[in-house]
Amino acid sequence: MHVPYSYLDQQFAEVDTYLADIRDLVRSGDFTLGAAVGEFERRFAELCGLPYAVGVSSGTDALALSLEAVGVGPGDEVITTPNTFVATVGAIVMTGARPVFVDNNEDYTIDANLIEEAITDKTKAILPVHLTGIPADMPAIMDIANRHGVSVIEDAAQAILASIDGKHVGSWGQTAGFSLHPLKNLNVWGDGGVIVTRSAELAERLKLMRNHGLADRDTVELYGQNSRLDSLQAVVGNRLISETHPITNGRIANAKRYDDGLADLGAYIKIPTRQPGVKQVFHTYVIQVSDRNGLLNHLEAQGIEAKVHYPIPMHLQKASDYLGYKSGDFPVCERHCGTILSLPVHQHLSPEQVDWAIGQVREYYSNKSGG
Amino acid sequence: MNIPFVNLAAQHAPIKTEVMAAVERVLDHGQFILGNEVDEFEYRFADLCGTANAVGVNSGTDALILALRALEVGPGDEVITVSNSFVASTGCIALVGASPVFVDVREDYNMDPGLIEEAITERTKAILLVHLTGRPADMDPIMDISRKHGLYLIEDSAQAVGAEYKGKRVGSFGDIGCFSLHPLKTLNACGDGGVLTTNDSSLYEELKILRNLGLRDRDDCVAWGLNSRLDTLQAAILLVKLGYVDEWTDKRRAHALFYQNMLRDLPQIKCPEEESYERSVYHTFVVQAHNREALRKYLSSKNIGTAVHYPIPIHLHKAAATLGYGVGSFPATERQAGKILSLPVYPELQADQLEYVVSNLRNFYQQAGT
Numbered sequence: 001m002h003v004p005y006s007y008l009d010q011q012f013a014e015v016d017t018y019l020a021d022i023r024d025l026v027r028s029g030d031f032t033l034g035a036a037v038g039e040f041e042r043r044f045a046e047l048c049g050l051p052y053a054v055g056v057s058s059g060t061d062a063l064a065l066s067l068e069a070v071g072v073g074p075g076d077e078v079i080t081t082p083n084t085f086v087a088t089v090g091a092i093v094m095t096g097a098r099p100v101f102v103d104n105n106e107d108y109t110i111d112a113n114l115i116e117e118a119i120t121d122k123t124k125a126i127l128p129v130h131l132t133g134i135p136a137d138m139p140a141i142m143d144i145a146n147r148h149g150v151s152v153i154e155d156a157a158q159a160i161l162a163s164i165d166g167k168h169v170g171s172w173g174q175t176a177g178f179s180l181h182p183l184k185n186l187n188v189w190g191d192g193g194v195i196v197t198r199s200a201e202l203a204e205r206l207k208l209m210r211n212h213g214l215a216d217r218d219t220v221e222l223y224g225q226n227s228r229l230d231s232l233q234a235v236v237g238n239r240l241i242s243e244t245h246p247i248t249n250g251r252i253a254n255a256k257r258y259d260d261g262l263a264d265l266g267a268y269i270k271i272p273t274r275q276p277g278v279k280q281v282f283h284t285y286v287i288q289v290s291d292r293n294g295l296l297n298h299l300e301a302q303g304i305e306a307k308v309h310y311p312i313p314m315h316l317q318k319a320s321d322y323l324g325y326k327s328g329d330f331p332v333c334e335r336h337c338g339t340i341l342s343l344p345v346h347q348h349l350s351p352e353q354v355d356w357a358i359g360q361v362r363e364y365y366s367n368k369s370g371g
Numbered sequence: 372m373n374i375p376f377v378n379l380a381a382q383h384a385p386i387k388t389e390v391m392a393a394v395e396r397v398l399d400h401g402q403f404i405l406g407n408e409v410d411e412f413e414y415r416f417a418d419l420c421g422t423a424n425a426v427g428v429n430s431g432t433d434a435l436i437l438a439l440r441a442l443e444v445g446p447g448d449e450v451i452t453v454s455n456s457f458v459a460s461t462g463c464i465a466l467v468g469a470s471p472v473f474v475d476v477r478e479d480y481n482m483d484p485g486l487i488e489e490a491i492t493e494r495t496k497a498i499l500l501v502h503l504t505g506r507p508a509d510m511d512p513i514m515d516i517s518r519k520h521g522l523y524l525i526e527d528s529a530q531a532v533g534a535e536y537k538g539k540r541v542g543s544f545g546d547i548g549c550f551s552l553h554p555l556k557t558l559n560a561c562g563d564g565g566v567l568t569t570n571d572s573s574l575y576e577e578l579k580i581l582r583n584l585g586l587r588d589r590d591d592c593v594a595w596g597l598n599s600r601l602d603t604l605q606a607a608i609l610l611v612k613l614g615y616v617d618e619w620t621d622k623r624r625a626h627a628l629f630y631q632n633m634l635r636d637l638p639q640i641k642c643p644e645e646e647s648y649e650r651s652v653y654h655t656f657v658v659q660a661h662n663r664e665a666l667r668k669y670l671s672s673k674n675i676g677t678a679v680h681y682p683i684p685i686h687l688h689k690a691a692a693t694l695g696y697g698v699g700s701f702p703a704t705e706r707q708a709g710k711i712l713s714l715p716v717y718p719e720l721q722a723d724q725l726e727y728v729v730s731n732l733r734n735f736y737q738q739a740g741t
Contacts, residue, residue, distance in 0.1 A: 012398050012401070015395075019394070023391055026391070027387065029554070031379070031561050032554055032563065057430070057563065058598040060584065060598035061598065086586060090595045094595070096446075189397075189398075190404070190605070191429065212432070218682050220685070220691075221689055223461070225466065226430040226432035226433065228563055230602070232605075233562070310590065311590050317591070317593075318594075319592045319594050
């Protein structure tokens with residue numbers, strides 16, 4: 001049985017409505033910050049329970065623009081975690097600031113207990129990542145940030161609709177950046193991103209910053225980027241956004257099925273942690289396994305597309321050389337990098353496909369224990 | 372008669388079926404990020420410009436930012452450019468942390484080569500010239516100066532796809548050429564897009580890494596880059612339009628020639644006149660008009676759309692306040708800003724529409740008696 005990691009082909013099963021929308025857009029020529037973008041922003045803000053959303057060209061830009069909007073720039077430090085996608089760190093560097101890493105928890109998000117010792121008089125912001133769709137420990141992080149007078153920008157790229165005690169990710173920090181990349185839970189058909197905020201002032205500033213700093217066609221308030229969510233992508237987003245809850249519920253159900261099927265393999269496998277009151281949306285279903293490469297090969301041979309998010313932590317990337325970190329600096333993250341494995345968990349998987357994947361994981365370890 | 376300044380619907384009506392088929396082909400393979408259409412577009416765009424390589428990115432602005440990044444222009448450096456441009460050509464310099472230094476323009480609206488050398492200091496790292504309105508800047512003297520002083524040369528060719536200087540296409544002169552594929556450009560995506568050109572293979576490799584978050588492959592990050600990729604969907608649409616761009620440019624040039632011939636005797640209007648060494652693609656057809664504001668209102672009352680590119684020179688915007696320029700710093704730019712007017716010149720205009728524009732221009736000055 002084939003258990004694919006990507007599901008985009010299934011998204012196109014009923015593609016005619018999308019194409020009709022795109023045809024209308026092409027006919028209208030309303031390609032740049034058009035009506036579709038305004039509609040998507042309104043609906044995205046509503047989905048997050050916040051007053052403002054600003055569509056930008058990628059999740060990376062959502063973070064970089066957010067950091068700049070709260071005043072992060074050259075000479076500043078931004079605290080984040082080395083266990084993330086490169087865009088988190090790239091966004092910090094784009095602003096001219098210096099990334100400062102803090103190790104993560106067993107749940108793959110930043111360890112709030114280690115943040116305070118990383119704060120210096122140059123620290124301007126904390127950038128927690130809701131990796132895999134698990135919210136970072138936002139109550140603790142906000143408490144630290146408030147005590148030290150630093151901003152919090154949430155990297156919510158993987159975590160739309162995740163929440164803590166009913167409070168959505170994106171509603172804790174000054175702003176949050178979401179990605180609409182084709183492989184995200186809520187996706188478009190190219191690059192795209194969104195920033196959410198409860199601050200009218202930040203929303204206005206971000207709208208200037210994403211559009212050349214133009215207050216109107218002829219007035220340049222500040223030097224800004226060109227980072228606009230394409231109307232074409234907003235058209236796709238406006239179709240898919242209605243599906244966000246069913247998509248999320250499908251992933252949560254598949255994750256639960258994996259949990260139930262793998263929980264008793266504790267000798268070989270550690271399933272994702274669960275916390276009461278925390279809604280995890282399973283952008284990825286990440287387990288820690290023994291003999292990862294053997295398992296990866298076995299799954300691949302059985303048609304199951306497993307992946308590793310991510311094999312090399314950010315502090316050990318070549319691009320980080322100038323930061324002066326070394327192997328051993330972040331033991332939890334480094335240990336995870338050697339043992340983590342992502343099983344396909346997307347909403348289009350059938351129970352049979354998930355069961356097949358579970359069965360193959362079980363078979364691999366039963367063969368091992370058997371001899 | 373109604374003549375809007377831009378009419379994207381008219382551009383797309385005859386090619387809608389082809390555009391939608393291109394969109395569907397992308398859906399069939401699902402490679403939305405850096406798919407094959409991006410490679411093919413890059414290959415064909417490089418061919419169009421006569422360069423070895425092209426790199427598709429998210430916008431013309433990002434093309435400029437990435438060019439500066441690839442040439443390691445940053446804090447402490449100065450970049451010489453013009454104040455008579457869209458804000459992006461200066462914004463990109465500020466965004467990489469360098470200082471923009473302006474020089475004035477000539478009557479062709481492009482950088483005056485005679486003023487460049489006095490603007491060079493020991494901090495000058497690059498010249499970022501703009502081929503404004505679709506006309507090539509005067510490249511020979513600019514190339515000489517950049518070589519003599521060891522300065523990088525970046526061509527902002529956002530408005531000038533296919534424009535030629537002495538038979539050579541823009542984007543192929545400097546270290547890097549930067550193009551916009553914005554919906555209002557002569558070669559346009561249905562959204563934001565940009566592309567860089569270069570003959571330097573190491574710059575090419577660097578740019579490909581920098582536009583994709585510094586990733587050399589899925590897992591290895593060798594530099595902190597941007598996320599600035601031309602969407603596959605847009606590349607597929609652009610491949611359709613590449614088949615038409617020569618025809619569209621020819622039409623723009625024919626419209627321009629019509630305006631030039633029909634307005635040459637009118638003393639209140641100064642049309643752009645092509646030099647023998649250049650081939651303009653007329654992204655905009657910018658005249659200098661006596662009594663411009665009244666003329667604009669009059670044309671608007673006749674349902675003729677016009678625009679001003681650009682009414683406020685970049686050095687006089689609030690964003691430039693810290694650069695220390697003021698009114699009078701660039702007399703040619705400032706004088707032009709008060710007189711320039713862009714007439715509709717897009718390919719889909721019909722002969723009777725062009726005649727209507729011309730006759731209303733003439734009527735205005737006859738009635739005004741000026």
